[in-house]
Amino acid sequence: MKRILRVVVVLVPLVACHRDDEEEARHDPDFALCDEPVAAEAFSDPLFVPPLATAMMTSDGAVHYDLTAQQTTHAFKGCSTLRADTLGYSGSEYLGPTIRLTRGTLTEVTVANRLSEATSVHWHGLKTSANVDITGSHLPAGQSATVRFTPDQPAATLWLHPHEHMRTGEQIFRGLASVVILDDGEQPTLPHTYGVDDIPLVIQDRRFTPDGKLDYLTYDEDNDGMLGNRIAVNGIIHPQKEVPRARQIE
Ligand SMILES: [Cu+2]
Secondary structure (H helix, E strand, O other): OOOOOEEEOOOOOOOOOOOOOOHHHOOOOOOOOOOOOOOOOOOOOOOOOOOOOOOOOOOOOOOOEEEEEEEEEEEEOOOOEEEEEEEEEOOOOOOOEEEEEEEOOEEEEEEEEEOOEEEEEEHHHHHHHHHHHHHEEOOOOOEEEEEEOOOOOOOOOEEOOOOOOOOOOHHHHHHOEEEEEEOOOOOOOOOOOOOOOEEEOEEEEEOEEEOEEEEEOOOOOOOOOOOOEEEEEEEEEOOEEEOOOOOOOO
């Protein structure tokens, strides 16, 4: 089962309100530069399409992926005029490469933690054993963990993200998440050329300071759950992409 546009993360839309007090305004989603009205013509920055993760073959026939969490910076563009401090996987400035799994194929993944704090990787939606489900549970900074598994479920669009106690929200907010595509060998009937007519869209609300830095609110700062003041798609605020015209014939 395939979809042309894979929508992986959909979070809450914008809320509009105005307050004068500066401290109140910091918590106001409708604040400053990053909340000026968006015109249709503003959507002109090229959509970023996460690359496919590089697969290697181990000596005993497993498909191997490396997944390295690191600190980096990223330009969300749009109202965000600076490079924000972000997190990413495997060289990505924000988010990570798309990992493509195949049902029935022995898979090996090494997670390396190059952050300054512990992290872990949860395979959201993948049916696995407990040690794989949260790979490298509480993996300290500078260490790595390797797991093996053989996916056995129908084709699906999934994602992976940290699941570190009390740090999950902020690590994801700052960029740690990757699309995971599971193929099951059935010939798709929809366009399926990755990055051309089969494009993952990671849609996230993100909160920015007036000068474009990421502004994460902890549970104590906003225990109703925080709202972003911009929507980013694959880490770009005003994305645009042309796709080939096609007709689906059953
Ligand atoms: Cu999850």
